[in-house]
Amino acid sequence: MATVNSKRMDKKTWPKSNADVCIRCATCMAVCPVSRVTPLFPGPKQAGPGAERFRKSGDSSVDEWIDLCIGCHLCDMACSSGVNISELNLMAKAKYLDEKGRPLRDWFLTHSFLFAGLASFFSAITNFLLKNQAVKWIADSLLRIERRRELPAYQSPTFRQWFRKRPSSPPFEKGGDACLPLGGQGFEPYSKDRKKVAYFYGCYTNTNEVDVGKATVQVLEANGLEVILPPQECCGLPMLGNGNFKGARKMGLKNVPSLLKAVRSGLDILFSSTSCGHMIRHDYSHLLAIPGTEEVAHHLFDLFEFLRNLRERGNLNIHFKELPLKIAYFPPCHLRSLGIGLPALEILRLIPGLEIENIEADCCGMGGTFGFKKEKYEISQEIGKDLKEAIDRLNPEIVLTDCEGCRMQIRHLTGLKVLHPIQILRDALSDTK
Amino acid sequence: MKGSMRLQTEVLIIGGGATGVGIARDLSLRGIPSLLIEREDFLSGASGRNHGLFHSGGRYVVSDPEAARECIAENRILRKIVPHCIEETDGLFVSLPEDSLDFRDRFIQACEEADIPAYLLSRDHVLSLEPELNPDLLSAVNVPDGAIDPFELVLANAKDAENRGAKFLLHSEVTSILVEGDRVKNILAKNTLHGEEYLIEASYLINAAGAWADRLLKLAGLRMAMALSKGSMLITNQRLANRVINRCRPPSDGDIIVPNHTVSILGTTSVRLEDLEHFEVTPQEVSLLIEETSKMLPAIEETRLIRAYAGIRPLFQSEGKGDDRAISRGFVLIDHEKRDGIRNLITITGGKLVTYRLMAEKTSDLLCRKMGTDLPCSTHLKPIPAMDAPSNLKDRLKASGEAEILCDCELVRTDEVEKILKEGGVKDLQDILHRTRLAKGTCQGGFCIYRLLGILNEMGLAEGDSNKILRGFLEERWKGIRPVLWGSSIKEEELIESIYKGIFNL
Incomplete structure (x- = not known):
């Protein structure tokens, strides 16, 4: 009986395969960045719904190539029949890696949040080590972390420390303090104006790109909003992307109650990393079945989606100063997968003097931890080629993109200055200067 | 002459x-x-139009013990001489609440008498083996059924x-x-x-x-x-159960689900027929098969079907009996x-x-x-060498990451087909389809057959009018698809139709 029950539960946790609705049209094959550059990956049509027909429950995995799925979700978006291709791939990848075992390298890449605090505190030493060629050589040969890849530097103080200590900041509040009457439980397409918002900044903002967090807070405050940081952990996407459902679910189970508390106290939650946002909005509920996610998702907004909502109601601070910059904007895959259009581009286009172009290219090739892996580095670079060429043609001074992975990759590919769009928006708000 | x-x-x-x-x-x-x-x-x-059941004999053990005894004896021999054609899945005879447990007990008794190894499984045990089965089932009897690739x-x-x-x-x-x-x-x-x-x-x-x-x-x-009895079957897009699923009751329509490579085959009906050359699966048969088989596997109600087909059982008639199922x-x-x-x-x-x-x-x-000779038979002793082309699901899935694939749905490799063509002996498209898994998957050849014609052309094997070959194939394909055309299948059919009409001008 126990076996029966646990099997049933597995089924609930993992969505029922809808490979049956694939009409074999191969549109997904035209958008897959991986199969475009390597014959080793058979492409979404075969790897997803196609291979499903060959996988028998109880059989061990043989589809080693499944590990090459970069997790960009472009296939899901292209599918005319709504097949959850990347989820099918992720489940197959999880099964393959569960059986085969994960290298220590993957543990390091997906658990950086455990030592990020320490790394930040000793950032001078950490960064020296991360840049040191000998260390990189060791990481390359022992852990198979590609040595040509720059390892992200740590910053001190962390965003959270900065937020707490800054003189202008209002007293730090824990997420649960209800300051507004409880909002309706139902879905609201646009949440009503509220004086406070909660911010899910993500690990990378906290320890590696603190200025993204600062800019977010500054822009929100310049719009008359008070920012609250609910207690939070890594969203778990690196683990999920590496097929570690259990680990990812653990992170979700820590985050959702805290976010739910914020939502129930009437706050909207904003994220500046589109990957964290995508994880919480879609994967928490769909793949990981974390209770309460639906309610959180209804009040969870991409930072620029939120600003666009303000703008639509005439509440956005648009006292921008002139910024005579030539900028190229790259919409990350996970932003596109959110299905909210390109809000950052819409808002930035309001800035006078800013010459901004959208980069017409698919996936950057980083795929979170994918691009760090020695065996996948070449594929990652090959995918990025199109993007690099597109950027070269535009010849911008600065490249903007909402995802930290994309930012790392574009810096690596082009050597250009690459920022989060909120940083430029902050610069344009003259009164924050 | x-x-x-x-x-x-x-x-x-x-x-x-x-x-x-x-x-x-x-x-x-x-x-x-x-x-x-x-x-x-x-x-x-x-031989090419059946459900591919590797009989244990269980299916006839109550009604025709003699035939059942032959089945189990051959079952044992074939496992030894053609293991490569057989998937040893075992089969379950499932009793639902509306089925008589008296029949089940008679069934177990008859299996014992016919020397068919059969044992009773509890509901919970059965559901742990085949979780898609109807959870209301009472019990199931396990027999050495299997799947055979004819x-x-x-x-x-x-x-x-x-x-x-x-x-x-x-x-x-x-x-x-x-x-x-x-x-x-x-x-x-x-x-x-x-x-x-x-x-x-x-x-x-x-x-x-x-x-x-x-x-x-x-x-x-x-x-x-002779009594000609049409038996119709449906093919699902995915394999729904790993074992053969039978209904534990006297044989009747829609009482068997046989796994076959990537798919499951739902069978069968029994309809008396006069015309040997022209027969089709009727909508009534399709409804009946879905209704009956989904009682055993409820997922069938929602699953996608990719083809319907029928075969003719050649039954010998000693004298005029009413029910074809009663004929040996x-x-x-x-x-x-x-x-x-x-x-x-x-x-x-x-x-x-x-x-x-x-x-x-x-x-x-x-x-x-x-x-006037007494040369002895030795077919029960001498194994038959395997053909080299087809391999199991796991091997094909693994290889799909390495070789060029001609048929995306069934992961048939281009070199596999080229080898068959080089060996010669194939005269028309149907011959090629009999020798590979080509066109047996989700799209039923919608996308791979025109690719195949390209290969035939490159190898100088495309005799005559390619469009005529395509048309012939599409007509046969249409016959199999039309009875199960709804939902996503119809969407796919629209796409395939526009490919053949728009690109090939058929």
């Missing part, structure tokens, strides 16, 4: 199904030369027979049988592709034409009473010397795919007696 090619053989076998090919191999092992003539390709009749089976038999000297003449139809006194003297045949005519002289003639046995005898001025599924061996005074003619028909070897053995034994 003027202009016709003269062929001579000791034994002429008519019919390239499992029985005919089985006889060819049996005779080749005994050292008796034979020629097999087939109107189309191997497996063009019931194509692999017959083609491997043919290849081995050929290596031992047997000859095959495919795509050739017998047009007349000349009887002189108490003997069949000559047989006239015509190649259906090129129109070439043959005059065949044979010392013995074996009629293994299956459902066409009676029609063939008519050419010799003889008759036999055992086989019939007729010595026309005793029956009609024709000394060198034998008819073998009826039976099951799983008893093909036994049928071949009995036929060959009778032939030997007629020839």
Whole structure:
């Protein structure tokens, strides 16, 4: 009986395969960045719904190539029949890696949040080590972390420390303090104006790109909003992307109650990393079945989606100063997968003097931890080629993109200055200067 | 006859199904030369149009214990001689709340008497083995059923027979049988592709034409009473259960689900038929099959079906009985010397795919007696080498990351098809489809067949009008798809139709 029950539960946790609705049209094959550059990956049509027909429950995995799925979700978006291709791939990848075992390298890449605090505190030493060629050589040969890849530097103080200590900041509040009457439980397409918002900044903002967090807070405050940081952990996407459902679910189970508390106290939650946002909005509920996610998702907004909502109601601070910059904007895959259009581009286009172009290219090739892996580095670079060429043609001074992975990759590919769009928006708000 | 090619053989076998090919191999092992003539390709009749059940005998054990005993004996032999054609899945006879447990107990008893290893499983145990089964089931009996690949089976038999000297003449139809006194003297045949005519002289003639046995005898001025029973089946897009699922009740419509490679096959119906050449699966049959099989596997109600097809059971009728299911599924061996005074003619028909070897053995034994020799049968001892092309699901999935794939749905590799083409012997598209898993998946050849024509063209094998070949294929495909066309299938069909109409201008 126990076996029966646990099997049933597995089924609930993992969505029922809808490979049956694939009409074999191969549109997904035209958008897959991986199969475009390597014959080793058979492409979404075969790897997803196609291979499903060959996988028998109880059989061990043989589809080693499944590990090459970069997790960009472009296939899901292209599918005319709504097949959850990347989820099918992720489940197959999880099964393959569960059986085969994960290298220590993957543990390091997906658990950086455990030592990020320490790394930040000793950032001078950490960064020296991360840049040191000998260390990189060791990481390359022992852990198979590609040595040509720059390892992200740590910053001190962390965003959270900065937020707490800054003189202008209002007293730090824990997420649960209800300051507004409880909002309706139902879905609201646009949440009503509220004086406070909660911010899910993500690990990378906290320890590696603190200025993204600062800019977010500054822009929100310049719009008359008070920012609250609910207690939070890594969203778990690196683990999920590496097929570690259990680990990812653990992170979700820590985050959702805290976010739910914020939502129930009437706050909207904003994220500046589109990957964290995508994880919480879609994967928490769909793949990981974390209770309460639906309610959180209804009040969870991409930072620029939120600003666009303000703008639509005439509440956005648009006292921008002139910024005579030539900028190229790259919409990350996970932003596109959110299905909210390109809000950052819409808002930035309001800035006078800013010459901004959208980069017409698919996936950057980083795929979170994918691009760090020695065996996948070449594929990652090959995918990025199109993007690099597109950027070269535009010849911008600065490249903007909402995802930290994309930012790392574009810096690596082009050597250009690459920022989060909120940083430029902050610069344009003259009164924050 | 003027202009016709003269062929001579000791034994002429008519019919390239499992029985005919089985006889060819049996005779080749005994050292008796034979020629097999087939109107189309191997497996063009019931051998290629069944649910691929590797019978334990359980299905007939209550109604026809004799046939069941034959099944289990052959089941044991085939596991040894053709393991590569068999998936040893086991089968379950499932009792639902509306089914009588008296029948179940009789079933277990009958299995014991027929020497079929059967054991009762509790509801919870069954559900842990096959979680998609109806959770309301009461119990299930496990028997050594399995899945058999009839194509692999017959083609491997043919290849081995050929290596031992047997000859095959495919795509050739017998047009007349000349009887002189108490003997069949000559047989006239015509190649259906090129129109070439043959005059065949044979010392013995074996009629293994299956459902066409009676029609063939008519050419010799003889008759036999046969009941033609159409059995329709549906194919699901994915494999829904790993074991054969039977309903534990007296055989009736829609009581079996057989796993087959990537798919499950839902069967069957039983409809009396007069016309051998034109038959289709009717909407009533489709509804009936879904309704009945989904009682065992509720997922069937929502699953996608990719094809419907029907085969004709050649059932021998000793006297007019009402229900075809009551007619023995055992086989019939007729010595026309005793029956009609024709000394060198034998008819073998009826039976099951799983008893093909036994049928071949009995036929060959009778032939030997007629020839006055006592060469022993050895087909139960000598394994049949595997064909090299098809491999199991795991191997194909693994290889799909390495080689060029021609058929995305069934992961058939381009080099696999090229090899078959290079070996020669394939005359038309249907022949290629019989020898690979091409076009057996989700899109049913919608995307791979035009790719195949490209390969045929490159290899200089595309004879005649490619559009005509495509049209013929599409008509046959349409026949199989139309009965199950709704939901996502219809969406896909629109796409495929626009490809063929828009790009190929068909």
